[in-house]
Structure formats: C-alpha cells, structure tokens
Amino acid sequence: MNRVRTCSTFKNVGLNRSVAAPVIEPSNVRCVSIFVLLALMFAAWMPAAGGQGSATINPVAVKTTQPKQVTLRRSTTQPATVRAFFEAELYAKVGGYLKKLYVDIGDQVEEGQKLAEIDVPEMLKANERQEAEVTRLQREKVRYDAAIEVARAKLEQAQAGVKQAAARLRADRSEYKRIEELVESKATTQRLRDETLNRLQSSEAALLSQKANYNVAQAELKVAVATAESAEAAKEVAQKQLEEHNVLIGYATLRAPFDGIVTHRTVDPGDLVQNGQSSSRAEKKPLFTIVQIDKVRVKVPIPERDVALADVGDKVQFKHGALPGGAIEGKIARTSKSLDPITRTMMVEIDFPNPRHKMLPGMFGQMTILLEESSDRLVLPAACIHNGENGSECHVCVVDSSNKVRHVPVTTGLDDGHQIEIVSGLTGEEQVVLGMLGRLLPNQTVKVLR
Structure with missing residues (x-):
C-alpha cells in the first residue's frame, strides 16, 4: 500500500486548499522504468518482426530500378609524370681545366656536337712520346726484315754448297771405283788408288761441312724471323697504346650523345674538372x-x-x-x-x-x-548489391508484383566503381530495390515510390 505525504498548500484562483501528492517508493520506480523500456523495445521490434500483419500495417517506402544493358568500362586514374625519352648526365672521363665552353642551357644540340674542351697538356706530351716509340719500333722492324733476307740468302748459299759437295762426292766415288778396278787388273799403281781414295774422303768431309753450314743458315733464318715477329708484336703493342692515348685525349672533348636540349650546365671556363671515375661520390657532379x-x-x-x-x-x-x-x-x-x-x-x-x-x-x-x-552487359547501380556476412555471397532485393521482397542471389562481374555487372541471377525485367541494404527481410511488404 502506497504511503502519501501532505505537500505544501498552494493558492489557485483565490482558493486555499491542501493537496496530498502520492510519493512512490524506489522499488516501484524501478518497476515503472522496466515497463517503459519493454514497451519501447516492443515498439521498435514490431516493424521488422517479419510477420505479414506488421509489414502490411507499416510498409517501408523504397525506390526501385531495373537492370540495364550497357557497355561497361573499367578504368583507373593515377598521377602521371612526364619524363624525357632519353636523358644523359655527362661526366668528365679525364681531369683538367676547362678550356672552352660551346653551349649553354636551352641550346639545341646534335649528336656528336662539341659541348666543351678540357685542357690536358700532360696527356698530349705522353702521346708524343708514344708516337716516337712507335716510329722507333717501325724502323727496327724494317731492320729485322732485312736480317731475314740476309739469312735467307745465306741459307740458299749453303744449300748450293751442299749440292755442289754432293756432286763432287759422286764424281770422286766413280773415279775411285774405276781406279780400284784398274789396280785389281794390274793396269795402274797402288799409289794412284790411294790418291783417289784421299780425294773421295775429302769430298765426303766437304759434303758434311756444307750440310753443317746449311743447318746453321737455316737456324739463323729462324732467329731472324722470330726477332722480326717480336719486333712486329712490340710495334703493335706500342701502336695500341698510342691509340689508347688518342682515345683518352678524345675524352677531353665532351660531345652530345644524341640530338637533344641542354637542360643543366655546372661548369665555366677555367674550372678544374675532376675525373668522374676517380672522384668520390660526394665530388661527382654532371657537367x-x-x-x-x-x-x-x-x-x-x-x-x-x-x-x-x-x-x-x-x-x-x-x-x-x-x-x-x-x-x-x-x-x-x-x-x-x-x-x-x-x-x-x-x-x-x-x-x-x-x-x-x-x-x-x-x-x-x-x-x-x-x-x-565489355559491351551489352547487364548492370545495376552498386547501391543495389548486398554482400553477405562472409563477404562472398551477393544478393539483391527484388520487389514482385504484390510488393513483396525477395532476396535473389546474383553473380557479379566487372565493376567500374559506379555500376556492377550482373553475370547471373537476373533476367533484366526485375524491379530491384535501390539502397536500404540489410533493412528489408524476405516476404516483407514495401511501398514502391513512383
């Protein structure tokens, strides 16, 4: 039983009377609060209860659209930077003072055109010494070629001597044979036989001597040829070194690698230019x-x-x-x-x-x-597509002729960011709810806004 207490007396329209106001106990306050909360929850649950009666009582207003056949394009827009088709940073291959400058920024240049010259007096002097060395070796080569000719002549002379000695030996052998037959027939003396034998032995010795001379001449020719070949090799080495010097001197003239425009220049005449290969990374800078x-x-x-x-x-x-x-x-x-x-x-x-x-x-x-x-693709606005809880199953909400909602699974394809291709699931005649994804239940009655 509620207890009451008397409130203060108030005046109203000239009347004085005492009013007794009921005072509710804290336990009753909690009961009333719970009752109000349950009433609010029931009111919120009623529109989405899924029952036929509730959807009919308060249908949700929706907008619908039909799938369209369009040419669907997917594109991407990204930041882009313009670069030169070719860009070359030119460094010095040799060091020295900049002697001449031929171009400046903004100048149009052609392939091979001079840009600057570096003064390299030490390299020029070294090049002169190398040229003198090449000349000396060329003259030595001529001398060694002459020595080959002399050795060939000696070889031919020795070869002739061998032939002459061989012929003399054959004659002496024939003579000795003839004298020996005469001695056996008592037609001549033994003394003549001995003299003929001595001449034969002398001819044999002469042939051996001529053969030895021939071998010596042949060896001398080989030595002369080898010496000449060595001189030729030394001359070629010196010539290659001279060509290398000329190439390095050529690096003292900087030239354009291709047709283009000079966009940077970092040197002036008189500047000491460092060798780009030997200088440190901090000192390196393109000319x-x-x-x-x-x-x-x-x-x-x-x-x-x-x-x-x-x-x-x-x-x-x-x-x-x-x-x-x-x-x-x-x-x-x-x-x-x-x-x-x-x-x-x-x-x-x-x-x-x-x-x-x-x-x-x-x-x-x-x-x-x-x-x-892709052309002739069935598409819907991206706002029509509802992704399932697992992110892989997609469906759309289709309103039938009786204004009932159906969840229709669809397979999606190309997405251009605004429209999504419907690969399967729809024919193109359906009325698909636009937006309100996740708020419409199957068989829920809706009101289509025209």
Whole structure:
C-alpha cells in the first residue's frame, strides 16, 4: 500500500486548499522504468518482426530500378609524370681545366656536337712520346726484315754448297771405283788408288761441312724471323697504346650523345674538372644534362589491384592544365612487369610525340587508363548489391508484383566503381530495390515510390 505525504498548500484562483501528492517508493520506480523500456523495445521490434500483419500495417517506402544493358568500362586514374625519352648526365672521363665552353642551357644540340674542351697538356706530351716509340719500333722492324733476307740468302748459299759437295762426292766415288778396278787388273799403281781414295774422303768431309753450314743458315733464318715477329708484336703493342692515348685525349672533348636540349650546365671556363671515375661520390657532379624531348615518356604507377588488367596497348588519356586542349590520348607502350616492394605499384610508360616541345620533363598530370571494356552487359547501380556476412555471397532485393521482397542471389562481374555487372541471377525485367541494404527481410511488404 502506497504511503502519501501532505505537500505544501498552494493558492489557485483565490482558493486555499491542501493537496496530498502520492510519493512512490524506489522499488516501484524501478518497476515503472522496466515497463517503459519493454514497451519501447516492443515498439521498435514490431516493424521488422517479419510477420505479414506488421509489414502490411507499416510498409517501408523504397525506390526501385531495373537492370540495364550497357557497355561497361573499367578504368583507373593515377598521377602521371612526364619524363624525357632519353636523358644523359655527362661526366668528365679525364681531369683538367676547362678550356672552352660551346653551349649553354636551352641550346639545341646534335649528336656528336662539341659541348666543351678540357685542357690536358700532360696527356698530349705522353702521346708524343708514344708516337716516337712507335716510329722507333717501325724502323727496327724494317731492320729485322732485312736480317731475314740476309739469312735467307745465306741459307740458299749453303744449300748450293751442299749440292755442289754432293756432286763432287759422286764424281770422286766413280773415279775411285774405276781406279780400284784398274789396280785389281794390274793396269795402274797402288799409289794412284790411294790418291783417289784421299780425294773421295775429302769430298765426303766437304759434303758434311756444307750440310753443317746449311743447318746453321737455316737456324739463323729462324732467329731472324722470330726477332722480326717480336719486333712486329712490340710495334703493335706500342701502336695500341698510342691509340689508347688518342682515345683518352678524345675524352677531353665532351660531345652530345644524341640530338637533344641542354637542360643543366655546372661548369665555366677555367674550372678544374675532376675525373668522374676517380672522384668520390660526394665530388661527382654532371657537367651537362642532355634530354631528348621530341618524344616523351609519361610514367604512371598502377596500384596492385589493377596490375593484372594493365596491358601494353591499353588506351589512355593524359590530362594536364598546361596542354592545348587539356587532354591527349595514347596507348601503353611498356610495363615494368614487377611491383615496387614499398609502394606495391607497377610502373607503366606511355610514349607521346612532342614535336613542339609543349610537354616538358617534370610536368605532372592525371592519367586515365582503360583497363577493361565489355559491351551489352547487364548492370545495376552498386547501391543495389548486398554482400553477405562472409563477404562472398551477393544478393539483391527484388520487389514482385504484390510488393513483396525477395532476396535473389546474383553473380557479379566487372565493376567500374559506379555500376556492377550482373553475370547471373537476373533476367533484366526485375524491379530491384535501390539502397536500404540489410533493412528489408524476405516476404516483407514495401511501398514502391513512383
């Protein structure tokens, strides 16, 4: 039983009376609070209870759309940077003082054109010494060639002596045989036989001597030939060293590697130029930078999600505020075929002709690449597609002729960021709820807004 207490007396319209106000105990306050909370929860549950009666009592207003047949394009727009088609930083191959400067920044140069000259007096003197050495070796080679001719003459002379001695020996042998027969027949004396034998032995010794002379002459010819060949080799080495000196002296003249424009110059006449090969990394600096911009390459990093669709030949559109017309079209010329491990992007390049040099290295713009294009595709707005809890099952909410909701599973395809291709699940005649994903239950009655 509730207890009451008397409140203070108040006046109203000239009347004085005492009013007794009921005071509720704390336990009763808690009961009332719980009752109110349950009432609110029941009111919130009623529209979505899934029952026929509740949906009919308070139908949800929805907008619907029909799938359309369109040409679906998927593209990506990424920041793009203009680069020179060729760019060369020129360093000095030899050290010395800069003697002459022929070009400045902005100058158009042709392949092989002189850019600057470095003074290299020490190399010039060394080159003169090497030229003198080559001349000396050439003269020695002439002398050794003459020695070969002398050795050949001696060899021929020794060969003739051998032949002469051999002929003399044959004659003496015949004579000795004839005398020996006469001695045996008592037709001559023994003394004549001995004299003939002595001449025969002398001829044999002479032949051996001539053969020895021939061998000596042959050896001398070989020595002369070997000496001449050695002199020829020494001359060739000296000639190669002279050519090397000339090449190094040629490096003292810096020339343009290709047709282009000078964009940087870091030296003036009289500056001491360091050898680019021997100087440290901190001291290294290019003397000139030459770029070729008759054709430029625009570099674009493609994010990992689009890498599989980016191919050579894909159409592109490059937009830059400084370009006449605002945009130019082209095609992908090459891809790096690898991703940067830090940015997870793949670099692609697009070549653009630039005869008037309106596109300059360093310019920054936006490149739109058409990754994929499909015609006559059934599509729905992206807001119509509902992903299941596991992220793999997709469905749409279709309103039938009796304004009842059906969840229809669909298979999706190409997505351009605004519309999604419906590969299967719909015929194209359905009325699909636009938006309100996750709030409509199967068999729920809705009100279609016209």
